[in-house]
């Protein structure tokens with residue numbers, strides 16, 4: 001259940017610099033517990049930077065960010081983090097079981113044998129991500145989708161309250177993307193886990209998303225999906241004509257029409273905060289009732305059902 005009264009992430013007047021350059025500023029938003037949010041924006045707008053800030057890896061140049069009621073970085077033990085392209089390099093020669101165990105043991109010094117309870121936790125997590133049969137395979141023997149599920153398992157094995165993923169669908173084929181999305185939907189629905197991910201393509205995520213942080217003109221904003229799925233907003237955000245389409249069946253998806261480019265592309269920070277706030281106000285989703293449009297995904301949106309908020313891997 002999305003709990004709007006009880007934010008899990010809170011930004012207040014937040015700004016961040018890299019190499020003395022402001023990447024984004026005036027971040028004032030909260031992300032509810034139980035939500036599934038995408039961080040969206042064009043290349044280089046600071047999506048990965050936002051994750052680094054949330055994890056306390058990168059300090060803010062101004063303002064505050066609190067995660068799980070603590071300053072950024074102080075609650076990382078309760079956060080599962082899946083970096084971008086995590087499994088494509090490095091550890092790919094270890095077994096899936098050992099890779100997931102690293103989620104528990106990586107911070108230990110010296111050789112300390114794993115306990116039965118820890119091994120059970122790894123088995124349980126592998127079962128949940130449907131990799132039980134692959135437990136003794138090497139990571140480099142898995143498909144891209146299976147590797148991403150293994151990376152998610154490693155992040156889940158400590159039973160986090162918040163799961164943060166950086167482009168979890170990058171370089172995956174449609175079937176693998178769907179297997180990852182289904183997994184995220186189950187985590188949210190069955191265990192009430194809050195999920196936040198950097199994403200480029202909203203279409204494939206529509207079934208699970210409850211909201212999005214959009215980086216617009218150098219300012220981050222949060223809105224629930226009905227307000228994000230606005231043609232004018234998305235066109236402004238991506239700097240190219242985007243249409244939100246609702247079919248007669250109620251399925252909703254986003255199309256990009258490269259034939260209708262805007263006359264000028266929006267440059268970074270050309271708007272004042274007040275102007276940017278205009279894009280943040282609730283507005284109705286524009287609907288084009290057309291059954292001839294081609295949906296890129298199963299657009300039956302998964303309703304986030306009430307859950308006890310309890311999860312135990």
Ligand SMILES: Nc1ncnc2c1ncn2[C@@H]1O[C@H](COP(=O)(O)OP(=O)(O)OP(=O)(O)O)[C@@H](O)[C@H]1O
Pocket residue numbers: 018019023041042043044045046047048049050
């Ligand atoms: N280590 C770094 N030092 C200095 N500047 C950096 C560093 N990493 C990224 N940047 C700059 O910060 C800005 C934001 O980068 P970031 O990777 O957060 O963007 P992004 O929205 O995630 O981009 P993409 O969609 O391409 O992954 C970019 O202009 C980038 O050049």
